[in-house]
Amino acid sequence: MLVELLIVFALMAAGLVFLVPDEYAGQFAAVLSLVPVGVSLWMYSVFDGTGNALLEGGQPAFETLANWITLGPYAISWHVGLDGVSMPLVVLTTLLTTLAIVSAWTPIEERESQFYGLVLFMQAALIGVFAALDFLLWFVFWEAVLVPMYFLIGVWGGPRRKYAAIKFFVYTNIASLVLFVGFFTLVFGLGDSISTLGLPAIAQALEAGQLGSVAGFGPGTVKLAAFAALFFGFAVKVPVVPFHTWLPDAHVEAPTPVSVLLAGVLLKMGTYALLRFNFTMLADVARANATLIAIFAVVSVIYGALLALAQQDLKRIVAYSSISSMGYVILGLIAFTPHGVGGATFQMVSHGLISGLMFMAVGVIYNETHTRMIGDMSGMADRMPVTAGVFVAAAFGYMGLPLMSGFAAEVLVFMGAFQSTVIPAAPLFTAIAMFGIVIVAGYLLRAMQKTLFGPFRLETDYDIGRAPLQDVAPLFVLLALVIALGVAPDLFYRMIQDAVFEVTALGLGGGA
Amino acid sequence: MTLSDTIAGLLGLNADDPLHFFVAAILASAIVGTFMLVNVAIAGPWAKRKITAAFTDRIAVNRIGPFGLMVIVADAVRLLSKELIVPEKVDRPAWDLAPLLIAGSALLGFAVIPMGNGIQVADPEVGLAYVFAVASLASVGLVMAGYASNNKYSMLGGLRAVAQNLAYEIPLVLTGVSVVLFAGTLQLGNVDAANTIVGAQQATLATIGGIAIPSWYAFVNPFAFVLFLVANLAEVGRNPFDTPEAPTEIVAGYQTEYSSVYFVLMYLGEFIHIFLGGAIVATIFLGGPAGPVLPGIVWFLIKIWAVFLFTQWARSALPRVRIDQLIEIGWKGMLVLSFANLILTAIIVGVVV
Amino acid sequence: MIPLQTSNTLPDWAALAPAIILAVTALALFLIDSIDPNDESPSMLAGVATLGSVLAMVVTGWYLVAGTGMPRTGGAIELFSGQLVVDGMSLFFTFIFTSVTALVCVASYDYLSGRPNQAEYYALVLLAATGMSVMASANSLATAFVALELSSLPSYGLVAYLKNDRGSVEAGLKYFLIGAVSSAVLAYGISLVYASAGVLELAAIAEALGAGIDNTGVLGVGILMVAGGFAFKTASVPFHFWAPEAYEGAPAPVSGFLSSASKAAGFVLAFRVFVTAFPLDVVAGTIDWALAFTVLALVTMTLGNFAAATQDKVKRMLAYSSIGHAGYALIGIAVLTGTADQSYALGASMLHLFVYGFMNTGAFLFVALVEYWGVGRTFEDYNGLAKQAPVACFAMTIFLFSLAGLPIGGGALSKWALLSATASAATLSAYLLAAALIVNSALSLFYYSRVVKAMWIEDPAGDFEVSSYPTGLYAAVVGAAIVTFLLLPAFGVVSGTAFDAAAALF
Amino acid sequence: MVPAEYYLLLSAAMFCIGLFGILTRRNALLFLMSVELMLNAASINLVAFSLQWGNLTGQVFTLFLMALAAAEVAIGIGIILVLYRNFADIDVTKPTTMRW
Amino acid sequence: MGNPWIAIGALALVGLLIPVGMMVISKLLRPSVPEQGKRSTYESGEVPTGDTRIRFNIQYYMVALLFVIFDIETVLIFPWTVIYRSALENGVGLTRVLAPMLVFVGILVVGLGWAWRNGAVKWVRSPRAEKRKDAR
Structure with missing residues (x-):
C-alpha cells in the first residue's frame, strides 16, 4: 500500500496547495x-524485491x-510494484521534487499555489x-506527466515560453501516440494468449513466443x-538525436525548478521505458538491431556534446x-552486459542528481544576474563564491571525476x-563514446572559466550579492548525494544489478 | 343503397364498372345538386328577406309573382347580367378561384348526407370525417378572396373569417365526434342501416304516453346538441358570429370587391353552407331524414329549414359579438366545454355499456 | 413485473418512469407558468426542472443497479405490444440524457437570468429529454420516428430561443430546415422499409426480411434513407451542415444539450434499429450498411476534426469537434461485420457517448459561462481567463484534454475501447478506422490545446474583470468536471453495464 | 386493385418534386411546403402498402405523420416569423451572420 | 354497391360544373365597359391609400398556430371514438380505453391553459400588461 500512499498523498497535497x-x-x-x-526513503530501507518485475522469477x-x-x-x-530499477528512480523523484520546490521560492x-500544485501533481x-x-x-501516468509540464513551461517560462510549451507538448504527445499504437500492435498480435494488459504477463507471453x-x-x-514505434516514442522523450530538438527550447524557457525536474526525472522516464519495453520485452529485436541503436547512442553522445560546445547560454549548455x-x-x-545495463540504470539516477544540480546552480546565478549568457558575465566567483564552488563541483561530477x-x-x-x-565492434563504439567525455x-571548463573566473564584469544597476540560503541549500544537498553515490555506488547499484541481470540474459539470447 | 346505385340499377348499368358507375353517379349528383340549389334559391333572395322583414315588422318582396316569389328569377337575371368589375392589383388566379371554391366545396358536403327516400349520392365508411373535412374547405376560399381582393376591408374580413372558422372548427368537430362515441362508426348511413349514425338514432329511447321517442342524439345528449348548434352558427358566419362580414364595420368583408356572377357564387356558397350545416345537424343529432307519417325527404327539408330559420332568427334577434369576444368565446368557452362534453360522453358511454 | 432488489415489485409500465417523470415535469412547468405568467422567479422554474431531471436520473440509476429489463432479471420489458422496450441499453442512454438535462437545467439558471419565457425554455428542454428517453426505448420505426420528432421539435425552438439575436435565429432556421428535410427523408425511408417488410416493429422487420426480400432496391434505398435520418440526429455526414451553425448560434447550454444528449439519442436509435431490424446477415444481399457506416464514420471524423482545427471561435470549434466525435461513436456500428466482438464494439460506442455526455456538455457550459461574463467568442478573447477564474478554467482543461483523449478524464478510456473494438474486428476497413481515430485524436489535441493555451498561458489582450461567479453555472461546470475525471478511475462501474446492455441486443 | 408499383412511382415522384423544391427555392415558406410534399409522399406509400399488406400499421403511422407534420409546421412558422423580424426577409440564403 | 368515392368524385365534378356554368352564362349576358375609375378598390368612397399587404395583428397568427395543434389532435381522437364503444362491448376495461385518452386530453388542456394564461387567445392586451411583460 505504500506506493498508493505516495501517489495519493502527492495528489492530495497538490489539491491542498491549489487552495492555499x-x-x-x-x-x-x-x-x-x-x-x-x-516514505520513499523508508521504502528504500525496507526494500525486499528480487529480480526484475517483468520477468519470471x-x-x-x-x-x-x-x-x-x-x-x-x-x-x-491497478498493478503497481517496485523492483530494483524503479526503486532508485522513485527515491530520485521524491528528493528532486522537494529540492525543486525549495529552489522555486x-x-x-x-500564481505560486498553482505552480506548486502542478509540481506535486506531476510528482x-x-x-x-x-x-x-x-x-x-x-500510460495514464505517462500522459499525466505531460499536462502539468506543459503548464509549468507555458505559464512560468521565459520569453518564448509559449513556443517552447507547445513544441514540448506536440513532440511528446506524438511520441506517446506512436508508442501507444506500437504497443497495441503487440497486444493484438498476442491475441488470446494474454487476458490482461499487465506488463509482466505481456513480457512473459512475448518471451514464450x-x-x-x-x-x-x-x-x-x-x-x-x-x-520501432516504441523506440521512436521513447527516443523523443529521452531524447535521442535526431528527435531532440524540443529539449533545448523547453529547458531554456522553463523556470529553473522545472528544468531541474525535466532533466532530472522526466528524461529518465524515456530511458526507463526503453529498458522496460524495448530492451526487456523485445530484447531479441534490440539485439538484432544493436548496431543501429549503438549508432544512435554514440551520435547522441558526440553530437550533443558538440552542440553544447557551441552554446553561449549556460542553460542550453547543460x-x-x-x-x-x-x-x-x-x-x-x-x-x-551486467555492467552495461546496470551502469546505464545507475547513470539515470546519477545524471538525475547531477543535471539537477547543474541546473540549480545556473538558476541561482541567474536569480542574481538575470542573465545566462557566457559572454555577459565573468568573475562571478568573486561575488558568489559558494555558488561558484558548488558549480565547479557539479561540473566535475559531470565530467566524471572519481568519487562522484x-x-x-x-x-x-x-x-x-x-x-x-x-x-559489433563494441570497443570502437565505446572509444568514440568515451571521446565524448573530452568534449x-x-x-564545461570553457563555461566555468569564462563566467566564474577572471575579473568581475557584469553591467547591472544593482549590486550582485551572495545567493540566499534557500537557493544554495538544495545545491548542497544534491552535491552531498552525488558524492555519496560516487563513494558508495552500492547503495543503489546492488539492487539495480539484481533487477537487470535477467535482462542481460535475455539480450544474450536467453529468451525467445 | 345509395341514389347512385339505384340509378345505375334503373339504367341497367353495372355498378362495379367504374365508368358505368360514374355515369350513374353524375346523374345522382345532378339531382342532389339541383335539389339543393333550388332550396338555396328560395332561401337566398326570397325567404331571407321575408323572414327579416317579419322580424322588423316590414313587408318584403311582394311585387312579382305569388308572395313575390318570382323575385328569385329577377334577381338571378339581374345579378348575372351585371358587369364584372375587376379591381386594380387583385391577385388574379386566387381572386377567380375563391368563388368557385366557396360554392363548389359547400356542395361537395352533400355527397354523403342521407336525404331520405334513398337520396344519398354516396355512403363511405368515413362519412362524418369527410363532411367535416369538405365543410372546412370553404375557409380556404374565404381567405383567398380576402387576400386577393387588394382591399383592406376584404383583407380584414378574410382574416376574421379564418380566425373564426379556426376557433369554432375544433369545438364543432369535438362535439361531432362525441356522437361517434355512441354510434361507434363514422358512416352516416341511412334510416334502415342499423350500424350507422343515422340508423342508430332510430332506436327507441323511451316511451312517453305511448309515443315512442327515438334516440336522436339531440335527446340523448342535448348538451352536445346545443354546443354543436352554436359552433355551427359560427362556422357558417351568421349572427351573432357574423364578424367576417360585419356590414357596419368592414362593409362586406371578404366579398366587398366581388360583383356580378362572382358575387352570386359567394352568396350561393354561403347559403349552401348554411344548409349544409343544417343537414349535418339534422343527420347527426335529429335522426336524419326520419319522422312519423311524412316521407323522409320531407322530414329532411323540415329539419334543414328549421335550422335555417334558426340562423335567420339569430340574425335578426342577436347583436353581433366583437372579434375579441368571438375569439375568447371560442377558445375559452366552447373549446373547454366541448372537451368536457367529450369526456363526459365517454364516461357516460363507458358506464352505460 | 420488474424484479427489483427490494421485495416489492412494480407494474410493467413503471419501467418507463424516467420518461414519464420528465414529461410530467415539463407539464408541471407549464402549469407553474400558467399560474402567473409574469412571475419573475426563475429559481422556482429551474428548481423544478432540475428536480425532475435529477429524479428521473436517480430512478434510471436505480433501475440500472437493480437490473430492470436486463437478462439477469428476466430480459427486456416490452410495453404497448412491443412498441417500446426497456432494457439495459435504453436505461443506459436515459441515464446520459437525464444527467445532461440536469446539468443544463442547473447551468441555465444563471444563463437565462433576465430573459423572458424561461418556463418555456425549461419545458422545452424537458420535453426534448422526454423524446430522447423514448427514443432510447423505441422498438418500432413508428415510435422511433415519433420520439425523434418529439426530441427534435423542442430543439428547434430552443436553438432559436434568443429571438432577438440574429445568430440564434439563423441557427434555429438552419437547424429547422435541415431537420425538416431529414425527417422527411427518414419518413420516406420508413415507408419504403414498410413497403418491403409490411411491419414496423424492429424484430418483426428482421423476421419478415429474413423470410425473403422481394424488392431489394426499394429496401436498400429505404435503409439508406433511414440511416440518413439518423445521421441528422447524430450530426454525421451527410446531414451535418446544421451542427456548426446551430451549436454556434444557440444559447450555449442548449448547444451542450444538443451536442451531447441529442447526439446520443440519435445513436441509440441507430444502434437498436440497425442491429435489431436490419441484421447484416439478413440484409447482406441488399445493402452492406456496415460499409456505409464505415465510410460515414471516416468522413465524419476527418471532416469534423479538420474543420475544427481551422476555426477561430471556441464555440464553433467545439461544434465541429462534436461532429468529429460523432464519427468516433459511429465506429461502434461500422465494425459490426461478424468477425468483431459485436457487443464489445457497440458497448465501446455507448461508453464513448456516456463520457462524451459529461465532458462535452461541460465544455459548452464553460462557453456559456464565458458568454455570461460577456467575454468574446474567439480564441484570443479567452486569453488569460485562468487568472480571473482558475477553477472554471481548470474544469475546462479537464474537459478539453479528456475530449482529446488524454488520460485525465474518462475520454481516454472510451477512445481506447473504441480502438480495441476496431482491432478486434480485424478487417481492413476496421484498421482504417483505427488509423483515422488515432490521427484525428492527435489532430484534435492540437486545437483543444489552443483553448487551454489561451486560457492559461496567453496574457489577456484587453482588460476585463470577471465581476460575478454565478453559482448555477459554476456548479454545473465543476460537477461535470468531477464526473469526467471520476470516470477515469471509476470507468469500470460504467463499462460493465454498457457491455452487458450491448450484449443483450444481439 | 391498383398495382403497388404505381403507388411507389407516385410517391417517388412527389418526393422528388419536394426535393427539387428544397434544392431550388429560397423562400422559407416554399421550402416548408416542399417538405410537406415529401412527408405526404411517405404517407402515400404507407397507406398504399397498408392496403397491400392487409394491416393497419401503415395507416396508423400516417396519422402520426400528419400530426408531426403539423407540429413541424407550427414550429417552422414560428421560426420563420422571428426570422422575418430579425432579417426583414424570409429568404433562407439571406441570414449569413455565421460562416456557412 | 359501387365505390362511394367515384360517386363523390362525380359530385365534385357537378359541384364544379354548376358555378362554371353560371360564369359562362354571365359572361354571355353581361356588358363590359372598361373604365379606369371604377377599378379602384373600395375605401368608403375615398381614394385608396397605401398597400393592402400590411402587417396585421399577431393574434391571427397565434390563433392559427393553436388551431394547427388542436385540429391535429382531433385527427387522433377520431379513431379512438370509433373503436371506443366496440372495445367496451368486447370486454376491454374502462380504464384501459378511457385513461389514455384522458391523459392525451389532459396534456392538451395543460397546453390550452398555458396558452390562455400567456395571452395567446387574448385579442386585446392592456397597455399596462404589455409594459409589465416588456419590463422583465
Missing part, C-alpha cells in the same frame, strides 16, 4: 513534499494488484510511471514494427549535455559496452 494562498504555497508545498521523501516489492476495469478480452488492473513570483504522476506494472495504468500475425503481417514484422549523457544510457542498455556518482556510472557503462558481445570537459 499564494504567499504560503511554497513553504507549505515544501513541507508536504517532505512526506513522500520520508521477479518479485517486486510493495506490489498491489486489483482489478480496475475489464474492456473486452482484457482485464486492466526565489524565482517563482506569480504523483511520475511515481506512478515508475511504479505501474499495467500498461494502461502506466506467442506473438501471432496482425493484419496479415507475420510475428517478426509485427515485433519489429512495434519495436541541456545539450543532457542529451549527450542520455546517449551513454542508451549505449549501456544496448550493450546487454558520474564517474561510477560512466565507468560502468564503458566497461559494459566494451565487453559487449551484442554490439564535455571542454565545454
Whole structure:
C-alpha cells in the first residue's frame, strides 16, 4: 500500500496547495513534499524485491494488484510494484521534487499555489510511471506527466515560453501516440494468449513466443514494427538525436525548478521505458538491431556534446549535455552486459542528481544576474563564491571525476559496452563514446572559466550579492548525494544489478 | 343503397364498372345538386328577406309573382347580367378561384348526407370525417378572396373569417365526434342501416304516453346538441358570429370587391353552407331524414329549414359579438366545454355499456 | 413485473418512469407558468426542472443497479405490444440524457437570468429529454420516428430561443430546415422499409426480411434513407451542415444539450434499429450498411476534426469537434461485420457517448459561462481567463484534454475501447478506422490545446474583470468536471453495464 | 386493385418534386411546403402498402405523420416569423451572420 | 354497391360544373365597359391609400398556430371514438380505453391553459400588461 500512499498523498497535497494562498504555497508545498521523501526513503530501507518485475522469477516489492476495469478480452488492473530499477528512480523523484520546490521560492513570483500544485501533481504522476506494472495504468501516468509540464513551461517560462510549451507538448504527445499504437500492435498480435494488459504477463507471453500475425503481417514484422514505434516514442522523450530538438527550447524557457525536474526525472522516464519495453520485452529485436541503436547512442553522445560546445547560454549548455549523457544510457542498455545495463540504470539516477544540480546552480546565478549568457558575465566567483564552488563541483561530477556518482556510472557503462558481445565492434563504439567525455570537459571548463573566473564584469544597476540560503541549500544537498553515490555506488547499484541481470540474459539470447 | 346505385340499377348499368358507375353517379349528383340549389334559391333572395322583414315588422318582396316569389328569377337575371368589375392589383388566379371554391366545396358536403327516400349520392365508411373535412374547405376560399381582393376591408374580413372558422372548427368537430362515441362508426348511413349514425338514432329511447321517442342524439345528449348548434352558427358566419362580414364595420368583408356572377357564387356558397350545416345537424343529432307519417325527404327539408330559420332568427334577434369576444368565446368557452362534453360522453358511454 | 432488489415489485409500465417523470415535469412547468405568467422567479422554474431531471436520473440509476429489463432479471420489458422496450441499453442512454438535462437545467439558471419565457425554455428542454428517453426505448420505426420528432421539435425552438439575436435565429432556421428535410427523408425511408417488410416493429422487420426480400432496391434505398435520418440526429455526414451553425448560434447550454444528449439519442436509435431490424446477415444481399457506416464514420471524423482545427471561435470549434466525435461513436456500428466482438464494439460506442455526455456538455457550459461574463467568442478573447477564474478554467482543461483523449478524464478510456473494438474486428476497413481515430485524436489535441493555451498561458489582450461567479453555472461546470475525471478511475462501474446492455441486443 | 408499383412511382415522384423544391427555392415558406410534399409522399406509400399488406400499421403511422407534420409546421412558422423580424426577409440564403 | 368515392368524385365534378356554368352564362349576358375609375378598390368612397399587404395583428397568427395543434389532435381522437364503444362491448376495461385518452386530453388542456394564461387567445392586451411583460 505504500506506493498508493505516495501517489495519493502527492495528489492530495497538490489539491491542498491549489487552495492555499499564494504567499504560503511554497513553504507549505515544501513541507508536504517532505512526506513522500520520508516514505520513499523508508521504502528504500525496507526494500525486499528480487529480480526484475517483468520477468519470471521477479518479485517486486510493495506490489498491489486489483482489478480496475475489464474492456473486452482484457482485464486492466491497478498493478503497481517496485523492483530494483524503479526503486532508485522513485527515491530520485521524491528528493528532486522537494529540492525543486525549495529552489522555486526565489524565482517563482506569480500564481505560486498553482505552480506548486502542478509540481506535486506531476510528482504523483511520475511515481506512478515508475511504479505501474499495467500498461494502461502506466500510460495514464505517462500522459499525466505531460499536462502539468506543459503548464509549468507555458505559464512560468521565459520569453518564448509559449513556443517552447507547445513544441514540448506536440513532440511528446506524438511520441506517446506512436508508442501507444506500437504497443497495441503487440497486444493484438498476442491475441488470446494474454487476458490482461499487465506488463509482466505481456513480457512473459512475448518471451514464450506467442506473438501471432496482425493484419496479415507475420510475428517478426509485427515485433519489429512495434519495436520501432516504441523506440521512436521513447527516443523523443529521452531524447535521442535526431528527435531532440524540443529539449533545448523547453529547458531554456522553463523556470529553473522545472528544468531541474525535466532533466532530472522526466528524461529518465524515456530511458526507463526503453529498458522496460524495448530492451526487456523485445530484447531479441534490440539485439538484432544493436548496431543501429549503438549508432544512435554514440551520435547522441558526440553530437550533443558538440552542440553544447557551441552554446553561449549556460542553460542550453547543460541541456545539450543532457542529451549527450542520455546517449551513454542508451549505449549501456544496448550493450546487454551486467555492467552495461546496470551502469546505464545507475547513470539515470546519477545524471538525475547531477543535471539537477547543474541546473540549480545556473538558476541561482541567474536569480542574481538575470542573465545566462557566457559572454555577459565573468568573475562571478568573486561575488558568489559558494555558488561558484558548488558549480565547479557539479561540473566535475559531470565530467566524471572519481568519487562522484558520474564517474561510477560512466565507468560502468564503458566497461559494459566494451565487453559487449551484442554490439559489433563494441570497443570502437565505446572509444568514440568515451571521446565524448573530452568534449564535455571542454565545454564545461570553457563555461566555468569564462563566467566564474577572471575579473568581475557584469553591467547591472544593482549590486550582485551572495545567493540566499534557500537557493544554495538544495545545491548542497544534491552535491552531498552525488558524492555519496560516487563513494558508495552500492547503495543503489546492488539492487539495480539484481533487477537487470535477467535482462542481460535475455539480450544474450536467453529468451525467445 | 345509395341514389347512385339505384340509378345505375334503373339504367341497367353495372355498378362495379367504374365508368358505368360514374355515369350513374353524375346523374345522382345532378339531382342532389339541383335539389339543393333550388332550396338555396328560395332561401337566398326570397325567404331571407321575408323572414327579416317579419322580424322588423316590414313587408318584403311582394311585387312579382305569388308572395313575390318570382323575385328569385329577377334577381338571378339581374345579378348575372351585371358587369364584372375587376379591381386594380387583385391577385388574379386566387381572386377567380375563391368563388368557385366557396360554392363548389359547400356542395361537395352533400355527397354523403342521407336525404331520405334513398337520396344519398354516396355512403363511405368515413362519412362524418369527410363532411367535416369538405365543410372546412370553404375557409380556404374565404381567405383567398380576402387576400386577393387588394382591399383592406376584404383583407380584414378574410382574416376574421379564418380566425373564426379556426376557433369554432375544433369545438364543432369535438362535439361531432362525441356522437361517434355512441354510434361507434363514422358512416352516416341511412334510416334502415342499423350500424350507422343515422340508423342508430332510430332506436327507441323511451316511451312517453305511448309515443315512442327515438334516440336522436339531440335527446340523448342535448348538451352536445346545443354546443354543436352554436359552433355551427359560427362556422357558417351568421349572427351573432357574423364578424367576417360585419356590414357596419368592414362593409362586406371578404366579398366587398366581388360583383356580378362572382358575387352570386359567394352568396350561393354561403347559403349552401348554411344548409349544409343544417343537414349535418339534422343527420347527426335529429335522426336524419326520419319522422312519423311524412316521407323522409320531407322530414329532411323540415329539419334543414328549421335550422335555417334558426340562423335567420339569430340574425335578426342577436347583436353581433366583437372579434375579441368571438375569439375568447371560442377558445375559452366552447373549446373547454366541448372537451368536457367529450369526456363526459365517454364516461357516460363507458358506464352505460 | 420488474424484479427489483427490494421485495416489492412494480407494474410493467413503471419501467418507463424516467420518461414519464420528465414529461410530467415539463407539464408541471407549464402549469407553474400558467399560474402567473409574469412571475419573475426563475429559481422556482429551474428548481423544478432540475428536480425532475435529477429524479428521473436517480430512478434510471436505480433501475440500472437493480437490473430492470436486463437478462439477469428476466430480459427486456416490452410495453404497448412491443412498441417500446426497456432494457439495459435504453436505461443506459436515459441515464446520459437525464444527467445532461440536469446539468443544463442547473447551468441555465444563471444563463437565462433576465430573459423572458424561461418556463418555456425549461419545458422545452424537458420535453426534448422526454423524446430522447423514448427514443432510447423505441422498438418500432413508428415510435422511433415519433420520439425523434418529439426530441427534435423542442430543439428547434430552443436553438432559436434568443429571438432577438440574429445568430440564434439563423441557427434555429438552419437547424429547422435541415431537420425538416431529414425527417422527411427518414419518413420516406420508413415507408419504403414498410413497403418491403409490411411491419414496423424492429424484430418483426428482421423476421419478415429474413423470410425473403422481394424488392431489394426499394429496401436498400429505404435503409439508406433511414440511416440518413439518423445521421441528422447524430450530426454525421451527410446531414451535418446544421451542427456548426446551430451549436454556434444557440444559447450555449442548449448547444451542450444538443451536442451531447441529442447526439446520443440519435445513436441509440441507430444502434437498436440497425442491429435489431436490419441484421447484416439478413440484409447482406441488399445493402452492406456496415460499409456505409464505415465510410460515414471516416468522413465524419476527418471532416469534423479538420474543420475544427481551422476555426477561430471556441464555440464553433467545439461544434465541429462534436461532429468529429460523432464519427468516433459511429465506429461502434461500422465494425459490426461478424468477425468483431459485436457487443464489445457497440458497448465501446455507448461508453464513448456516456463520457462524451459529461465532458462535452461541460465544455459548452464553460462557453456559456464565458458568454455570461460577456467575454468574446474567439480564441484570443479567452486569453488569460485562468487568472480571473482558475477553477472554471481548470474544469475546462479537464474537459478539453479528456475530449482529446488524454488520460485525465474518462475520454481516454472510451477512445481506447473504441480502438480495441476496431482491432478486434480485424478487417481492413476496421484498421482504417483505427488509423483515422488515432490521427484525428492527435489532430484534435492540437486545437483543444489552443483553448487551454489561451486560457492559461496567453496574457489577456484587453482588460476585463470577471465581476460575478454565478453559482448555477459554476456548479454545473465543476460537477461535470468531477464526473469526467471520476470516470477515469471509476470507468469500470460504467463499462460493465454498457457491455452487458450491448450484449443483450444481439 | 391498383398495382403497388404505381403507388411507389407516385410517391417517388412527389418526393422528388419536394426535393427539387428544397434544392431550388429560397423562400422559407416554399421550402416548408416542399417538405410537406415529401412527408405526404411517405404517407402515400404507407397507406398504399397498408392496403397491400392487409394491416393497419401503415395507416396508423400516417396519422402520426400528419400530426408531426403539423407540429413541424407550427414550429417552422414560428421560426420563420422571428426570422422575418430579425432579417426583414424570409429568404433562407439571406441570414449569413455565421460562416456557412 | 359501387365505390362511394367515384360517386363523390362525380359530385365534385357537378359541384364544379354548376358555378362554371353560371360564369359562362354571365359572361354571355353581361356588358363590359372598361373604365379606369371604377377599378379602384373600395375605401368608403375615398381614394385608396397605401398597400393592402400590411402587417396585421399577431393574434391571427397565434390563433392559427393553436388551431394547427388542436385540429391535429382531433385527427387522433377520431379513431379512438370509433373503436371506443366496440372495445367496451368486447370486454376491454374502462380504464384501459378511457385513461389514455384522458391523459392525451389532459396534456392538451395543460397546453390550452398555458396558452390562455400567456395571452395567446387574448385579442386585446392592456397597455399596462404589455409594459409589465416588456419590463422583465
